[in-house]
Amino acid sequence: MTLLPTGxxxxxxxxMVGITKxxxxxxxxxxxxxxxxxxxxHALLGENGAGKSTLMRQLYGLYKPDAGEIxxxxxxxxxxxxxxxxxxxxxxxxxxxxxxxxxxVAENVALGLASSRGPLLDLDRVSKRIEELGERxxxxxxxxxxxxxxxxxxxxxxxxxxxxxxxxxxxxLDEPTAVLTPQEVGEFFKVLRRMAEDxxxxxxxxxxxxxVIDISHRVTVMRDGKVVATHPTAGSTRxxxxxxxxxxPILLEYDKPPVPAAxxxxxxxxxxxxxxxxxxxxxxxxxxxSLSIRSGEILGIAGVSxxxxxxxxxxxxxxxxxxxxxxxxxxxxxxxxxxxxRIAAGQSAIPEERMKDGVVRDFSVSENLIxxxxxxxxxxxxxxxxTRAITRDCAALVKDYSVKTPALETPTKNLSGGNIQKLILxxxxxxxPTLLICAQPTRGVDIGASEYIHQRLLEQRQRGMAxxxxxxxxxxxxxxxxxxxxxxxxxxMAVLDRADATPAKLGLLMAGVxx
Amino acid sequence: MQRAKVLFxxxxxxxxxxxAVLLALAVGAIMLFALKVDPITAYGALIEGAFGSPFAxxxxxxxxxxxxxxxxxxxxxxxxxxxxxGGEGQIIVGALATAAFTLALPQxxxxxxxxxxxxxxxxxxGIWGGIAGALKARFGVNEILTTIxxxxxxxxxxxxxxxxxxxxxxxxKNGTMLAQSARLPELSWLPKLVPQTLLHAGAIVAVxxxxxxxxLLWRTVLGYRIxxxxxxxxxxxxxxxxxxxxxxxxxxxxxxxxGLAGSVEVLGVSHRMMDGVSGGYGFxxxxxxxxxxxxxxxxxxxxxxxxxxLVGADKMQRAVQVPSALIDALNxxxxxxxxxxxxxxxxxxxxxxxxxxxx
Numbered sequence: 001m002t003l004l005p006t007g008x009x010x011x012x013x014x015x016m017v018g019i020t021k022x023x024x025x026x027x028x029x030x031x032x033x034x035x036x037x038x039x040x041x042h043a044l045l046g047e048n049g050a051g052k053s054t055l056m057r058q059l060y061g062l063y064k065p066d067a068g069e070i071x072x073x074x075x076x077x078x079x080x081x082x083x084x085x086x087x088x089x090x091x092x093x094x095x096x097x098x099x100x101x102x103x104x105v106a107e108n109v110a111l112g113l114a115s116s117r118g119p120l121l122d123l124d125r126v127s128k129r130i131e132e133l134g135e136r137x138x139x140x141x142x143x144x145x146x147x148x149x150x151x152x153x154x155x156x157x158x159x160x161x162x163x164x165x166x167x168x169x170x171x172x173l174d175e176p177t178a179v180l181t182p183q184e185v186g187e188f189f190k191v192l193r194r195m196a197e198d199x200x201x202x203x204x205x206x207x208x209x210x211x212v213i214d215i216s217h218r219v220t221v222m223r224d225g226k227v228v229a230t231h232p233t234a235g236s237t238r239x240x241x242x243x244x245x246x247x248x249p250i251l252l253e254y255d256k257p258p259v260p261a262a263x264x265x266x267x268x269x270x271x272x273x274x275x276x277x278x279x280x281x282x283x284x285x286x287x288x289x290s291l292s293i294r295s296g297e298i299l300g301i302a303g304v305s306x307x308x309x310x311x312x313x314x315x316x317x318x319x320x321x322x323x324x325x326x327x328x329x330x331x332x333x334x335x336x337x338x339x340x341x342r343i344a345a346g347q348s349a350i351p352e353e354r355m356k357d358g359v360v361r362d363f364s365v366s367e368n369l370i371x372x373x374x375x376x377x378x379x380x381x382x383x384x385x386x387t388r389a390i391t392r393d394c395a396a397l398v399k400d401y402s403v404k405t406p407a408l409e410t411p412t413k414n415l416s417g418g419n420i421q422k423l424i425l426x427x428x429x430x431x432x433p434t435l436l437i438c439a440q441p442t443r444g445v446d447i448g449a450s451e452y453i454h455q456r457l458l459e460q461r462q463r464g465m466a467x468x469x470x471x472x473x474x475x476x477x478x479x480x481x482x483x484x485x486x487x488x489x490x491x492x493m494a495v496l497d498r499a500d501a502t503p504a505k506l507g508l509l510m511a512g513v514x515x
Numbered sequence: 516m517q518r519a520k521v522l523f524x525x526x527x528x529x530x531x532x533x534x535a536v537l538l539a540l541a542v543g544a545i546m547l548f549a550l551k552v553d554p555i556t557a558y559g560a561l562i563e564g565a566f567g568s569p570f571a572x573x574x575x576x577x578x579x580x581x582x583x584x585x586x587x588x589x590x591x592x593x594x595x596x597x598x599x600x601g602g603e604g605q606i607i608v609g610a611l612a613t614a615a616f617t618l619a620l621p622q623x624x625x626x627x628x629x630x631x632x633x634x635x636x637x638x639x640x641g642i643w644g645g646i647a648g649a650l651k652a653r654f655g656v657n658e659i660l661t662t663i664x665x666x667x668x669x670x671x672x673x674x675x676x677x678x679x680x681x682x683x684x685x686x687x688k689n690g691t692m693l694a695q696s697a698r699l700p701e702l703s704w705l706p707k708l709v710p711q712t713l714l715h716a717g718a719i720v721a722v723x724x725x726x727x728x729x730x731l732l733w734r735t736v737l738g739y740r741i742x743x744x745x746x747x748x749x750x751x752x753x754x755x756x757x758x759x760x761x762x763x764x765x766x767x768x769x770x771x772x773x774g775l776a777g778s779v780e781v782l783g784v785s786h787r788m789m790d791g792v793s794g795g796y797g798f799x800x801x802x803x804x805x806x807x808x809x810x811x812x813x814x815x816x817x818x819x820x821x822x823x824x825l826v827g828a829d830k831m832q833r834a835v836q837v838p839s840a841l842i843d844a845l846n847x848x849x850x851x852x853x854x855x856x857x858x859x860x861x862x863x864x865x866x867x868x869x870x871x872x873x874x
Binding site for chain 1: 734735736737739740742743746747749750751752753754755756757
């Protein structure tokens, strides 16, 4: 038996064979074969609902498979609970951290484990061990720091330390990079590579294609509960992986003609000058943001979430009071305008939280499609809704924007995230806006729908619409934007031309390091 | 197959309130046992009291009428995401305004008295609800508190008017000083629908209003906005709907309906304004509305059922000599069971959805 540097036995091979898991009405896993070996980083790729999480939950003892077998080092095993899985050397890092914020790192690691000193805590020993492990795997964390004081990246290190401390020889990481900045991702990947070199087996669950290509040795793609491909990562392109995920060829980079040169007397569609806005806790969330967007231009806003992007969108849509500065739309001062005045001025918006701000969940599809325009012809006359016109136009919109819905009367909450986003897009673009404030347009939306949404945004750009695109997805910003501004602590660090914007440059700016 | 399942689910959810009533009566039976009363006799009397004779049936509809009108107002308020506990006060001011209007024009033709009287009642109720609405919209004052307090104000206003300016001159002459207004001119009385009973045309008014409220909520811009605001104020605001305005309007319209209930009571039943005209309808109307799933058309059978419960319970009290508190307890049980069964049904639906989504 080979030992890992942590002193635990290696898992030379984990093999899941013919795993089938059925939920009422859905076949979540359909005869899935998956394996990972010591020293390997194996990426598990797939859209939301493809069955990745279900598969991992069975590995971790949270669900029991209806059929199939889990073999560790060749021997069939049954995991009835997570503690069975942990005993067998399997660790899992969840997307949402399972840490107690008020406790220290060492206390969190020791939580729920037997102490070597019986009823007394042995935190010194735990701390020492944490330092050793941290040293070996570049996971530097102060063992006596309280968790709430740590950054998100540091908290993730604590999660990994916790798993290593508990003797994990195989680690499944569920969307581990979702909360990290590009810099932190780089650091994090070093840790993963080190662990693989030491003989750990790693399962990397993600839908970020470039990360999968970057870090993994092999990749397994799932779609609709089935494995559609398993192959070495080397030589794969993002397009190939995306195509496997969706089941049809997918475009990830778009051809777009350059923005025509400005005419002498052209008025920018959006001009923001020295914008100041308070955040929810009363502190300044925006501290002097200035930008301008021309007709036919997409300005991307990059940044780690929580640096004022949400407040910027809210200020520009009239939901948050501006404390200082000016906002002009098509030359008109709309600094303190209400949402309805902005809509009347030709502005549309796609809100960050689509279920909260974008749609009324319990309204039907057609009721949501007329959320702004119900008050005038042709949708209403003399205060009465014109059902015929509403049905006619909504049917056309649903078709035009390929919103998948059983009927116009279906409650919107029954639609998938991607289809709800298409519904919002249809509503906001049908008005032929001159300016679109667009926040996280494809967050949580599958690749197929994302591609569709991007094409529609570019189509409107061609038409001359100006877009402020706030996104945490760098790929999306790079694919769509003509210029990219980076936001950090309520200010714009820099505005780069798309051609100059590399992920490395953007990453530094996002971390607050001036170029 | 799928269709049949949906149909089954739908009818189950429609039947739930009735099952809840049965359960409430079953629990009530335990209380009757405790009082050494045979529940079968008691409930027999209840059923007979409500449905035993044409007169009883008519009486049920008489009670159902104000319940329905108040319930319609509650539907509007709830759909707009606001809560109106002020039905009592709105009924009182509606009744006061109607009485004052008809008494001021004793010579006017019936149509003027009836239509004008009801409009006055609606206006007064609307003002009463609208004040709470305006306070919420302008200053963010909680509407539950204001509507309750407006109830007290309305009661004292009636107290003052009925003992002072509006008191029946005959009461003053006789020295009995009962707090009631003079009898309304006979032309202003709502016509009887069935002779020898108390059933009056107010029932028809209420059913028509149910249809009107339905149209208002689902076919007009105003109703659309009220529902949007009630279901998701944030999204409504984002879409440019002025949320406070529509919350206030929902409270105002809710008051209009309760005010109309007050009008109909004085024009159809008491034929004068007096103490106790609101008769608790302001509160039981809320239950009727919930029972009807906050749908104006659902409120029609719901208020008929509650009307029969009120009338039947009266008879039961007399027949088996139980304290009137028991009747209140029984009503309370029905409310409790109906409201909690609704929550159960919703939970069930959520669980089913969650199971479907877990893939």
